[in-house]
Amino acid sequence: MANDRVVSPTPGVRRRDHAWARPLIFLALLVVLWDLIVRLFDIPPYLIPKPWDVALAFRDEGGRLMLEAIPTTIATLGGFALSVIFGVGTAMLIAGFKPVESYVYPLLVFSQSIPKVAVAPLFVVWFGFGMTPKVISAFLLGFFPVVVAGVQGFKSIDPDMRDLIRSMKASRLQTFGMLSFPHALPAIFAGFKVSVTLAVVGAVVGEFVGSNSGIGYVLQRSIGNFELPTMFACLVILALIGCVLFWLVEVVERRLVPWHASQRVDVVATP
Amino acid sequence: MQARHLRTVGAETTTAAAQEPRRRLIDVQGLVKIYRTPDGDVPSLQPLTFDIADGEFIAVVGPSGCGKSTLLKLIAGLVPATSGSIEIDGRQVVEPPDDIGIVFQTPVLMAWRSVLRNIMLPVEVRKLDRASHLARAHALIEMTGLKGFENKFPWQLSGGMQQRAALCRALVHDPRIVLMDEPFGALDALTRERMNIELQRIHFETRKTILLITHSIPEAVFLADRVVVMTERPGAIAAIYDVDLPRPRRLSTMSEPAFIEIAKAVRSHFFAQGGID
Structure with missing residues (x-):
């Protein structure tokens, strides 16, 4: 790690100017391709709508969809916040205490094979309609990536580094605050990024099974009515929510771990 | 002159100590380390007995896996001894002592x-x-x-x-004692020679007691007052050589007959055993 050198081919400033435009150009290409395929193969609009129809759906229903996006976003953020708190906490316990690791970790992995989409209706039975089942569903999907990333981060400390800080007679709290936690942060943020996009999925699943609001609810209803343009508009909004949240996590990451290899933009050559 | 503000404790006593016979600082008596693993006991160190004087530069050379690093960790109070004792300034080492600084093979600096x-x-x-x-x-x-x-x-x-x-x-x-575990092992040959000269200067200026673990026989002879040669695992002391070459030593010292003679004597232990690393 100490000898890592990251050399960016272009200076950081220039790279940032163009970085955000590239995926947009690619996206525009994909939309054109989509339109061409629908026209060329004469696909009926009840299977795949034309991009223009989706745009029209946005014009007619955009305002309502934006309003419906609010509860979905709140549920996502709630589930993600719980994932952060409990995920990092669980990772700390698993990495810090051998018995917790041997008893809890295997069960946690085991529990991940249960399809959460299938148990989501149960939350409606337990917690009723409304926000709670959505938040819990988002939490269940977002929790595990944080734990896995956190455990990996906390456990990947160089043994020499541990010896070093132990030779200074560091307390457990000092070792955690000065070594384990900052060391684990890059890995934890990698987990956060996976978690926040999965939390969107979790929130939508929650809205599928027990809600009368949110994008997930509109999505399901529009499938039922064969309103495909509306449904595609919903998908676009969900993707946007995921992208914006992902980007926000990345902004926080750049603030908190500017030192990590993935964030370095300049290299200072030394004799 | 620089030595004065670097050594904040007992700066006046260093000149006095130089005239008297040097005081014993680290005392290792019958030190044994056996690692207990699920596959059985792995003896790492056979009874070791030696001492290090205050301000002395000791180098330990030995084949890979002979327990050199274990010896360093024992003195640093990072692993407990199976039997025997280590005393630093008359006090038994049971936990990491305050008077020690450690340098590892990798710099282990915190990236943040x-x-x-x-x-x-x-x-x-x-x-x-x-x-x-x-x-x-x-x-x-x-x-x-x-x-x-x-x-x-x-x-x-x-x-x-x-x-x-x-x-x-x-x-x-x-700290009075600096423990170094192959500190220059990962550096290129030229940088390594430069670091050797710098380390000699730092030792001269600060009068620290230094225990250096190394693979390199020239490095050991160049830097040390005494070279401890260890046998293969379980490590024991094969010999201790006094290096009475005048200081400051220069890179040209390495081509002097006295230097070559000591290096040859140290090396002979490993040829008998089948080589160092």
Whole structure:
């Protein structure tokens, strides 16, 4: 790690100017391709709508969809916040205490094979309609990536580094605050990024099974009515929510771990 | 002159101590280490008995896996001895002593801390007085040629400079003893020679007691007052050589007959056993 050198081919400033435009150009290409395929193969609009129809759906229903996006976003953020708190906490316990690791970790992995989409209706039975089942569903999907990333981060400390800080007679709290936690942060943020996009999925699943609001609810209803343009508009909004949240996590990451290899933009050559 | 402000404790006594026979600082008696593993006991060190005088530079050479690093960890109080004892200044080592600084083979600098904050880590962890140690850190930075790089991050430094920062960190709380576990093993040959000369100078200026573990016979003979040669695992002491070459030694010292003779004697132990590394 100490000898890592990251050399960016272009200076950081220039790279940032163009970085955000590239995926947009690619996206525009994909939309054109989509339109061409629908026209060329004469696909009926009840299977795949034309991009223009989706745009029209946005014009007619955009305002309502934006309003419906609010509860979905709140549920996502709630589930993600719980994932952060409990995920990092669980990772700390698993990495810090051998018995917790041997008893809890295997069960946690085991529990991940249960399809959460299938148990989501149960939350409606337990917690009723409304926000709670959505938040819990988002939490269940977002929790595990944080734990896995956190455990990996906390456990990947160089043994020499541990010896070093132990030779200074560091307390457990000092070792955690000065070594384990900052060391684990890059890995934890990698987990956060996976978690926040999965939390969107979790929130939508929650809205599928027990809600009368949110994008997930509109999505399901529009499938039922064969309103495909509306449904595609919903998908676009969900993707946007995921992208914006992902980007926000990345902004926080750049603030908190500017030192990590993935964030370095300049290299200072030394004799 | 530099030595005076680097050695904050007992600066006056160093000249007096030089005239008297040197005091024994580290005393190792019948030290044995056996690692208990699920596959059975793995003996790492056979009974070792030796001592290190105050201000002495000791180098330990031995084949890979002979327990050199274990010896260092035992003295640092990081692993418990199976039997036997280690005393530092008459006090039994049961936990990491305050009077020790360690340099490992890799610099193990914290990537999220600047060079200066890495060097100040022991001061923070041990809750020592910040102001006086900051001045000391700056003096060490000056001495090791890191001036101007205090606010850089470790990854912005070359390997040799990182290791110098690690050395500063080991010295910042002014320990009497510095333990070094193959500190220059990962450096290229030229940097390594430069670091050897610098380490000799630092030893001369600070009068620290240094235990250096190394693979390199020339490095051991060049730097040490005494060279401890260890056997293959389980490690025991094969021989201890006095190196009475005059100081300061230069790179040209390495081609002098007296140097070659000692190096040859040390090397003969490994040819009998089948080589070093």
